[in-house]
Amino acid sequence: MGALDWYKNAPRQDDKKQGALLIGTAIHSAILEPECFEMQYLCAPYVDLRTKDGKQALAEFEAQAVVNSQIVLKKDDFEQIELMRDSALAYPLVAELLENGEPELSIFYRVTDHLKLIHLVLFVHFCTGNLC
Numbered sequence: 001m002g003a004l005d006w007y008k009n010a011p012r013q014d015d016k017k018q019g020a021l022l023i024g025t026a027i028h029s030a031i032l033e034p035e036c037f038e039m040q041y042l043c044a045p046y047v048d049l050r051t052k053d054g055k056q057a058l059a060e061f062e063a064q065a066v067v068n069s070q071i072v073l074k075k076d077d078f079e080q081i082e083l084m085r086d087s088a089l090a091y092p093l094v095a096e097l098l099e100n101g102e103p104e105l106s107i108f109y110r111v112t113d114h115l116k117l118i119h120l121v122l123f124v125h126f127c128t129g130n131l132c
Contacts, residue, residue: 023077030085031098042070043078 029037042065047054065072073081089095 019077022071022073023081026071026073026077026081027084030081031088034085040070041078041081042072044072044074046075 026037026041029040042061044058045061047057049055049058062072089098
């Protein structure tokens with residue numbers, strides 16, 4: 001099988017799943033890593049996509065985002081993510097946990113047991129209390 005045949009027939013996620021995954025990842029970043037969210041995600045500008053100028057302006061904006069390794073979100077999606085973030089942070093317990101915890105914590109541990117070296121890696125989305 002040639003590479004072109006494989007590419008044409010390879011299984012892919014549908015656009016709805018990719019969109020949901022993108023939004024979920026952006027919400028995760030907006031809540032747990034707000035500094036990263038601000039640097040990584042951009043809100044698409046309002047342009048009239050019925051015109052050549054509007055389409056060109058959006059294409060240039062998206063091309064510049066690619067150069068800067070940034071992700072452009074539709075205005076509606078961007079506003080939904082901000083609203084979800086603000087809603088989560090408005091809940092006092094969530095705000096307190098996020099203020100006093102450590103986001104995206106990686107823990108590495110090495111153990112030697114009967115001449116075997118074991119590597120344990122934990123990726124914790126958010127840690128609070130004595131574990132941090």
